[in-house]
Amino acid sequence: xxxxxxxxxxxRKGELKAAEVLDECVAAIEAGNPPLNAFVHLDFDAARVVxxxxxxxxxxxxxxxPFAGVPLGVKDLEDCAGMPTSHGSLLxxxxxxxxSDSIHVARLRAAGAVPIGKTAAPEFGTPAFTSTRAWGTxxxxxxxxxxxxxxxxxxxxxxxxxxxxxxxxxxxxxxTRIPAGFCGLVGHKPSYGRIPHPGNQPNQTAVYGLxxxxxxxxxxxxxxxxxPDDRDRTSLPPPELSYEAAIENVTVAxxxxxxxxxxxxxxxxxxxxxxxxxxxxxxxxxxGLTLVDKPVQLTDPLKVWWSGGVLDIWTTLExxxxxxxxxxxxxxxxxxxxxxxxxxxxSIGRIWKQRARFEQxxxxxxxxxxxxxTPTTAVTAYVAEGPMPSQIQGVEVSPAMNTPFTMLAxxxxxPAISVPAGVAPDGLPVGLQIVARRHRDxxxxxxxxIFEQARPWPRLAPVAAPVASALASPLASEGxxx
Numbered sequence: 001x002x003x004x005x006x007x008x009x010x011x012r013k014g015e016l017k018a019a020e021v022l023d024e025c026v027a028a029i030e031a032g033n034p035p036l037n038a039f040v041h042l043d044f045d046a047a048r049v050v051x052x053x054x055x056x057x058x059x060x061x062x063x064x065x066p067f068a069g070v071p072l073g074v075k076d077l078e079d080c081a082g083m084p085t086s087h088g089s090l091l092x093x094x095x096x097x098x099x100s101d102s103i104h105v106a107r108l109r110a111a112g113a114v115p116i117g118k119t120a121a122p123e124f125g126t127p128a129f130t131s132t133r134a135w136g137t138x139x140x141x142x143x144x145x146x147x148x149x150x151x152x153x154x155x156x157x158x159x160x161x162x163x164x165x166x167x168x169x170x171x172x173x174x175x176t177r178i179p180a181g182f183c184g185l186v187g188h189k190p191s192y193g194r195i196p197h198p199g200n201q202p203n204q205t206a207v208y209g210l211x212x213x214x215x216x217x218x219x220x221x222x223x224x225x226x227x228p229d230d231r232d233r234t235s236l237p238p239p240e241l242s243y244e245a246a247i248e249n250v251t252v253a254x255x256x257x258x259x260x261x262x263x264x265x266x267x268x269x270x271x272x273x274x275x276x277x278x279x280x281x282x283x284x285x286x287x288g289l290t291l292v293d294k295p296v297q298l299t300d301p302l303k304v305w306w307s308g309g310v311l312d313i314w315t316t317l318e319x320x321x322x323x324x325x326x327x328x329x330x331x332x333x334x335x336x337x338x339x340x341x342x343x344x345x346x347s348i349g350r351i352w353k354q355r356a357r358f359e360q361x362x363x364x365x366x367x368x369x370x371x372x373x374t375p376t377t378a379v380t381a382y383v384a385e386g387p388m389p390s391q392i393q394g395v396e397v398s399p400a401m402n403t404p405f406t407m408l409a410x411x412x413x414x415p416a417i418s419v420p421a422g423v424a425p426d427g428l429p430v431g432l433q434i435v436a437r438r439h440r441d442x443x444x445x446x447x448x449x450i451f452e453q454a455r456p457w458p459r460l461a462p463v464a465a466p467v468a469s470a471l472a473s474p475l476a477s478e479g480x481x482x
Contacts, residue, residue, distance in 0.1 A: 001028070001162045001460065004070045004217045008112065011069035014058050018051035018069025022114060025071040028163045029116075035144060038157035039073065040135045042117035046082050047071065050114045065112035066224055072113040073158045073167030076121045077151065078102050078208070083115070086134060088123040088151075090328040091321055093134045103196045103229050104168065104208040111224045119167050120154030123330040124316050125206075128178050128403045129386040130154060132330060139384045140183060141461035142428055146381035149179035155211045156183040160461045166217060170197075172206035172312075173305055174376075174406025177418035181376030181431025184420045184457060185211050186448065188218040189406075191439045192413035193236040195222075196229035202311035204234065205410035213459040215449040218417070219243040222441060236439070246442035247449035253288035255370040255443070260296040266404040267392045268378040271424045276375035279421035279432040279455065283373065286454035287447055292369055298408070302400045304358045305407040307351045310340045332387075355411060362412045366437055371447065374405045376418040376431030405433055415441040417448045420457035 001024075002010075010016035026044055033039050054064040074080040077087055079098045086093045101109060109115065120138040122130050130138040130153025138153045140146040141161035148157040155167030156179030169176040171189040180187025188209055195208045210221040222243045228235040259280045261273045284291050313336060322341070326334060366372075379402050382389050388399035409416035414435050421432035432451070436444040 001165055003214050003459075004067055004165045004212065005214070005220060007070045007165060008066055008068045011054065011058065011112075012063060016069070018054040018114060019048065021069050022047055022051045022071055022116070025116060025164050032161050032163050035139065036141060036157045036161050036163070037136055037138045038119055038154045038161060038163055039117045040076055040086070040120045040154065041083055043083060044116070047114050047116045050109070054112055054114065065110060066220055067108060068112035070113050070166060071116045071164045072108060073117060073119040073155055073164045074105055074115055075152055075155050075168045075170060076118040077125050077170055078105060078168055080105050080115050080118065083118055085118070087316070088121040088125070088132045088134055089330070090134045091317075091325055102208070103198065103231065104225055107225045108168070116164060119152075119158050121152065122150045123333055124313065125151035125170065125172060125175055126330070127151070127332050127386065128174065128388060129382070129384065131385045137384050140381050140428075142183065143381070145384060146428060147182065147384045147386070149182035149381060151175040152179045152211060156180065156185060159183075159211045159213065160185055162460045166210055166212050166221075169209040169211050170206055171209055171410065172203070173410050174403050176209040176211065177376050177406050177416060177431065177433060178403050180211060180418040181433075182381040182429065184429035184461065185213060186215055186218050186417065186419055187211055188222070188417040188441075188445065188448075189409060189415065190222060190226070190441050191236065191415045193232070193234045194239075194415075194441060195225045196227075196232035196235040198229070198231035202315060203309045205305070205309070207410075215247055215419070215445060215452050216244060218448075219247045219445050222445070241442060243442055243445055247445045250442050250446040252443060252446050252450070255287075255289050256292045256368065257284055257289040257371040257373055258292045258294045258296070258369045259373045261375065263301070263374065263405060263408070264295065264297040265300050266378055267395050267397055267401060268375060269380070269392060272375050272377065272379060272430050275422040275424060275430040276432050279451070280373040282455055283432070283434075283447060283451045287450045289371065294365070294369055296365065296372070298361050298365065299354070299358045301358060301407045301411055302398070302404055304355050305411055306400065308355050308411070310336075310343055310348070310351065313337055313340070359412050362408060370437060371443065372435040374433045374435070375421075376405060376433040377403050378405070380424050380426055380428035380430060409435050412438070414438050415444045417444045419448045419451055
């Protein structure tokens with residue numbers, strides 16, 4: 001499958017019709033979606049109307065935009081006009097289509113993208129796997145026994161599986177980068193506020209994104225979607241550069257980089273750590289970075305993130321949902337809802353003090369370093385149905401310890417990107433995470449581009465064993481909801 005930039009370039013020149021690209025994706029989805037369960041809602045008719053409009057604009061001599069004719073999957077936590085938003089939950093499944101796009105989707109649509117359907121997400125985007133009672137289990141194209149991650153699991157499966165060239169994501173604790181790492185994709189989490197995200201976000205960690213296969217596509221996405229909107233009081237001023245140009249020309253040589261295999265607290269699979277460290281050292285050499293020996297010793301960001309998110313579920317649940325419909329919640333949301341239903345104001349005050357301390361620790365650490373390099377996750381993709389493993393290398397861990405590296409950037413609003421670092425002995429991808437200083441998205445993207453040039457990666461998942469055979473293996477029955 002062509003990249004989004006390749007598609008848009010050909011469509012804008014009149015060398016390819018948007019309708020032809022759509023036909024290719026429809027065929028790929030009809031063949032590939034049943035085994036992967038990447039899409040939970042499809043509207044080919046509406047997509048054809050948009051594609052025909054793009055082709056008409058080209059025929060009239062107009063430019064449909066930087067993503068002209070590019071089919072787009074939209075994560076089911078995000079609104080897309082004319083399609084329902086279920087939030088991966090029985091509580092919202094079956095509701096009518098929403099009337100308008102999110103700001104993010106509206107900007108992609110204005111750039112010529114062709115929304116084709118909604119991609120699967122775990123309920124409210126909570127865990128790092130994508131399996132719900134509402135929509136079933138979404139599977140990793142690299143190995144259908146395994147998860148594509150979460151919460152942007154459907155988007156990752158759709159792109160890695162070659163169903164669509166790009167799909168939206170969102171990242172409140174790693175939900176763009178974790179699926180990118182698990183599926184061998186590029187997943188950029190912009191600085192908080194770079195892309196407007198209005199709505200109820202007490203924890204102020206979530207940022208919209210896109211899952212793609214090249215850094216240039218990620219950069220173009222940010223050029224299209226970045227910029228302020230009065231509906232989001234945290235949105236940043238317009239960037240004073242082109243990110244697509246920046247990935248080729250921003251000077252990074254001499255910047256100080258630190259590698260951390262564990263952030264001072266994590267337990268990491270040695271194969272994952274080894275591949276990520278080799279990738280990090282190759283990036284340091286290719287980019288001319290100065291490697292700084294600065295160990296990371298911070299407050300455990302997992303505890304800060306989990307406690308700080310205590311209010312988020314209560315801005316999602318509607319008045320008649322708790323406790324009347326508590327049984328319709330997935331277990332991983334039911335338990336936090338029960339335990340947080342009686343949290344007091346003094347408790348919330350202590351939570352925010354803890355987060356403020358963590359933010360100060362990270363800011364002080366970045367006084368001497370420009371870039372932090374880590375594995376994206378502590379393990380490769382685990383069983384698709386979940387739950388997250390409770391052991392790493394035989395050591396008992398909390399489920400969140402499987403993905404301990406991503407939450408720092410959400411809590412402190414840093415830009416971060418996951419790029420493919422290699423393939424582990426189990427045949428699954430491993431990601432390298434690049435975290436830059438706040439607001440320096442161009443640095444994270446530039447370094448990702450340098451790494452992409454030094455260490456090209458396979459853009460799509462290889463042809464896997466037949467799904468039926470894979471699902472019949474013993475591993476397929478290892479995971480299940482408790």
